[in-house]
Amino acid sequence: MQTGIAEKGDTLRLAYAQYLTIVKYKAFTQVTVRNPWDLTRVLHTYLLVDKRKPLPRVLPQGTVVRIPLERMLVYSAVHCGLFDELGMVEAVRGVCDLPYIRLEKIHRRVAEGKVTDVGSSMSPNIERVIALRPDGILLSPFENGSYGRIEKLGVPLIECADYMETSALGRAEWMRFYGMLIGKEYESDSLFTKVEYAYQALRHVADETEEKPVVLAELKQGSAWYVPGGKSVTGQMYADAGACYAFGTIAENGSVPLSFETVFDRARHADYWLIKYNQMHDKTYAELERDYRPYAGFDAFRKRRIYGCNTAKVLYYEETPFHPERLLKDLIAVFHPNLFPNYEMRYFTPLSE
Incomplete structure (x- = not known):
C-alpha cells in the first residue's frame, strides 16, 4: 500500500501556520506537520481518508486517519472548546486532566457517562483508554518526547503542535486541520476567516496610534x-x-x-x-x-x-x-x-x- 503518488495534489493555502502543510488528493488529504524543534525534519504525516469510502489501494507513507473522527480522546481543553464551537463536542469521548478543564459541557458529559476521564495526560489510565476504543488521540507533542504505552494501541496519534506557532493567527489557523478531522471543514474555514478578519481589523486600528x-x-x-x-x-x-x-x-x-x-x-x-x-x-x-x-x-x-x-x-x-x-x-x-x-x-x- 505504501508507494509513490503520481497524481498532483491541490495544496491548501495557509497564510500564517508555519508548521502545517495540507495537500488534497482525490482519494485522501495529506497533512504534514513540521518538527518545530528541527525544521529540516517532519514530525508526522497524516493521510485523511473518508471512512465511508474504501481505503485507497495506493497511499504514500504516513498515518492513516479515517475521518470524520467520532470517538476522540482529547488531551487539551483548548481543543475540546474548539470542537464544541464547531458543533461536534459529541465526538469528544475521552479527556485527560479533567480537574483543569473548565468547560461545563465536558464536565456534564462526564457525569452523564458520555465522556471518559482517563486521568493524567502524563500517565493516562491505559485500561480506560482501551475500553474507550478511540478512533483518534489528540495530544500536544514535546521535544524528543514519547507517549509510552499509548503509542502501542494502534490508534492514530494526532500531534497538536499548534502551540509552537510563532503568531496568534498561525496557531488559530490550525483549526482548519482540526475541522477536517471531525467533518467540519467548511465550518472551521468560515470560523477562521471571521477570526482573521477581526484580528487584522483590530491590528490596523492599533497601527494607527x-x-x-x-x-x-x-x-x-x-x-x-x-x-x-x-x-x-x-x-x-x-x-x-x-x-x-x-x-x-x-x-x-x-x-x-x-x-x-x-x-x-x-x-x-x-x-x-x-x-x-x-x-x-x-x-x-x-x-x-x-x-x-x-x-x-x-x-x-x-x-x-x-x-x-x-x-x-x-x-x-x-x-x-x-x-x-x-x-x-x-x-x-x-x-x-x-x-x-x-x-x-x-x-x-x-x-x-
Missing part, C-alpha cells in the same frame, strides 16, 4: 522571571496591539528565564505591566507587594498601571488560542484606552488596592 507604550509581562517564579521572547505569540501580540514590548529584542519564540535584576533594569520604567495568575480571589497591589516587596519599585506599580488576568475565573487558556482577536481587543483597550471607551474587558482587569 502614534503612542507606543512600553509593556512588561508576567511575574517572578522562584529564582527566575520567565519573560515571553520577542518572537513568541505573546510578544507579537503586544506589537500588534500597538505597544513596545520591553523584551521584544529577545529573538526567542518561547519564554526566557531572567534574573529579577535584569528585568528591573530593563523594564522598571514600563508604562504597563500585565500579569496572569490562578487563584480563588483577585490579586491586589497589597498582595503583590507582600509576594515580593521589590515589585513596588516598578513605575507601573507606583502609577497603578498593572492589569491582571485571573485564569481561575476567566477562560483565558481555553479561548485565546483559537480566538486571538478577543485577547487583542483586551490588549488594545489596556494600551490605548481612548480607542474603546465603553469596552468591558474579557480577560484583563486593573488590579485593585
